[in-house]
Amino acid sequence: MATQQYQLQLSGMSCAGCAKTIERALQGVDGVSSVNVNFATEIAAVEANNVAAAKLVEAVKGAGYDASVIDHEQSEPDDSRERAQQVQFYKFIAAAILSAPLLYTMLGHFSWTDSIYVPNWLMNPWVQMALATPVQFIIGWQFYKGSYTALRGGAANMDVLVALGTSAAYFYSVFLAAFASDHVxxxxxxxxxxxxxxxxxxxGKWFEARAKGRSSAAIKQLLNLQPKQALRERNDGETEQVAVAELKVGDVIHIKPGQQVPADSEVMSGDSAVDESMLTGESVPVDKKQGDSLTGGTINKNGFMKAKVKKLGKDSALAQIIKVVEQAQTSKAPIQRLADQVSAIFVPVVLGIAVITFFVWAFWYQPGDYGSALEATVAVLVIACPCALGLATPTSIMAGSGRAAQMGVLFKQSETLEITHTVTTVVLDKTGTITEGKPKLTDIEFNTAERQLNEGQLKAAVKALEQQSEHPLAQAVVAGISDDAKAIAIENFKAHEGRGVSATLNTDNKAYLMHIGTTRLMQENDIDCNAWLERKEALEQEGKTVMLIGFEKQLVGLVAVADTVREYSKDAITNLKQRGLKVVMITGDNQRTAEAIAKQVGIEHIFAEVLPENKAEHITKLRDQGEIVAMVGDGINDAPALATAHVGIAMGTGTDVALETANIALMRADLRSLVDALYVSNKTVRNIRQNLFWAFAYNTLGIPVAAAGLLAPWLAGGAMALSSVSVVLNALRLQRLPTKRRS
Structure with a gap:
């Protein structure tokens, strides 16, 4: 049975401990194979077999939290997180109004503020209780509820620390108000x-929620790119405006200048320039004509086009991009494991430290001074909240992967985002990666003697054979031979992988065996190549790929094709080398052709004449030498090599991004996107390390300061809130990474 994949929007979490509780609850459902709960996005990614979504939601609710299934195909986006932000803001306003008079009363406790007037009625304990009680039990109810949920699940979270600390201060004050003297x-x-x-x-929670909302902006922007309306052509030739959700594959749509392309489609008539920056990060519009593919969400700039719908809904390119970005954002990076391990034991340890602090103050440092002991204990409980630790990694992953998507770089997993910056060797497939992948026929030559067919017949025979092959070089030969070449019937066509093709020709009531391909293919069939080797080598020195033509047991000629180097390949390769990376080119072409291309772009290391199935062996050898290898290819022919490399990277051309094969998909067929991928990975990992350092340092330094009585509880609360916000804001710097970073 196929694996089901669900995403659940969660609510009610207060820290990374809550995320672990929800993970345990979901993992307890029969049929669930894996769960990742992201505290920053408040999303649970679940893989399961034969499990209903309602059962997963029930498990989350059973753990004391709330959940709903995310459906990006719904007409209206879920605004529950925005509503939650508003509720938190209104709670803050109410709490601030009630707390302001109490904060003012603190002025009456210090000798240096004696000159400031504080009304006697504000010092009345029952007035203070009346102001504090709604804050404690109405606005603060979320902390009690969260504490109960966590403790019932056998864990302790941030809510436990807040509830304990504030309750201790509140009930101690109630006790004093009821039983103590006026002076006390x-x-x-x-x-x-x-x-x-x-x-x-x-x-702090409101600030944090707003910042977390900004860190998931990439997904929201992608969702907003989904068009809502389309002009569909009826059977009578007239058009009608319909919702995109009503379109079906095969429908004909009209796209006017300035409109969004409603769905993935193919141009039937008309031509225009289309802004595909949302897809590739490239601001220059792309010319489109009949037969070209269009991607839903892109913008038609200046011409009218009629197109046929090819893909809709979850099969569309935009939906696939959203899926990949979400997959990266909800997965866990290896670097997060340390934070998870610390968070799992952190709250119980802090509770122990708080108890020790109270007893040390109350019975040893200042015996009998329970007020000071309480202040130090509350400060410890509050300053130690591990929110910043839980946010450190996921917020950076969210911001980094989202910014990469805007650049046209899709990371499938956060693990890939983390490991990419460690790459030491980059292996580049030649055709379609370094070069355009669209070779053209440049030479076709035949000898003048000892041949049984004339030149026209030989050209027709070459075209007939190559028409049966799907190889790009074969298609270049077919395109380069004029259409007036007389068709020749062939039989017994065979493709010899990595070497060429062969078939039997039927012409003039005779059958002839013909081979087109490499020297190796000719030698395997006992065809002498010596007469053409000098000419072959001369063409290969020019960077052309040469295929020999064998007719029966004679070599009668050759064809040569050339593949042009992509415009920015040399610049990108230079940049990679400046970063200290070893750059290797791998190709099935012969050594001389490979060297000619490598020389143009500045590559010194070459693997030539490598069959597709053998590319993975070269990757393995590099790995065995201790190299961290990234393989860049087309994601189809190079699938084994992409899977063998530490990081497999597929070059895409918009909709063909080979997402199933590679760890990273470059939406733009431009090697500079590889430089962007390395740059984003490096910056994201650096950002994660900064966040983790400051989160650990904050708790490590803050707890002893609070235990020593050097930090008032309200200052500890402010510092705790600011620590979480600062981590998120630091992660948000990744959203400002320059798109055209090349150095």
Missing amino acids: IHEGLYFETSAVLITLIVL
């Missing part, structure tokens, strides 16, 4: 501590 009450109430803490943490 004046000196020791902590209603403002609990209320201001909750206010600051709610503010």
